[in-house]
Amino acid sequence: MTIEAVIFDIGNVLIEWQPERFYDTIMPREDRKAMFAEIDLHGMNDQIDRGADFRDTVYAWAERHPRWRGPIRHWHDSWIEMASPEIPHSVTMLRRLRARGVPVFALTNFGIGSFAQAKTRYDFLSEFDRAYVSGHMGVIKPEPRIYEMVEEDSGIAPERLLFTDDRHDNIAAAALRGWKVHRFDGPEGWAARLLAEGLLKPEDIAQ
Missing domain, CATH: 1.10.150 (DNA polymerase; domain 1)
Structure with a gap:
């Protein structure tokens, strides 16, 4: 798929x-x-x-x-x-995905004011094709509604979404809806998953 x-x-x-x-x-x-x-x-x-x-x-x-x-x-x-520092290898993969024409979204538990403040420090937070920020949505992960809202807004079928998060409960809730998931435990494992899915090339994941 x-x-x-x-x-x-x-x-x-x-x-x-x-x-x-x-x-x-x-x-x-x-x-x-x-x-x-x-x-x-x-x-x-x-x-x-x-x-x-x-x-x-x-x-x-x-x-x-x-x-x-x-x-x-x-x-x-x-x-x-x-809220620091950034994780450079992850940021690189975000940018490489977009360079290859892969839409990249954020789905984050983040406040309205704190996210606005973070964007003044981290320029990559303005680079998502869509940013789903819980403070603006009024619901947080792992509540099922937040995943449903992403599906409704994006129009993408659950099985065509690949989601990474460091928390097991957030990943489990997405998987229940049929999303493809990856529990993030470091950028190396995430890079390997993106490579296996054919979304990035080996040269994209070199640090």
Whole structure:
């Protein structure tokens, strides 16, 4: 079955996303562990990914937890440092796919404000043929509706989509709809899959 579009997740596929690692650079590790144990910061981020205002949400959570007010605000104020660095080999493959005429989409859990900020740092985020950003869609992976929305908007049959994501649950939800999937655990494996699908040539995946 011919692949009509390749779909990239962004966090930990094109850009490293390790908030705990970032916090370990600005506060003692034991304090960071205590803060994350006490506060569901990833749950806070899910609200942003669903479309809640970036700054207002983070600052409201900071006020609810005054012990950690300063560190929590960094989720917004230092966000671009937290969402870094890019994964160069993945970016190269995105560009090589497009150069070969393969449509490339993004399907990402990302807030409206945080995605706009990321685009000021990472120019490749403006290079997708279509960018499906959860904050604008009002639904997040792995909820089935977000995959359905991609199918409806693109008009491409599920079995003609190839999707990579680092999370098993996101991949499993796409596979249930009939998408071809690849769990991303590094750019080398993803490159091999694109080569096997005939979407790239060996010279395209050389680093």
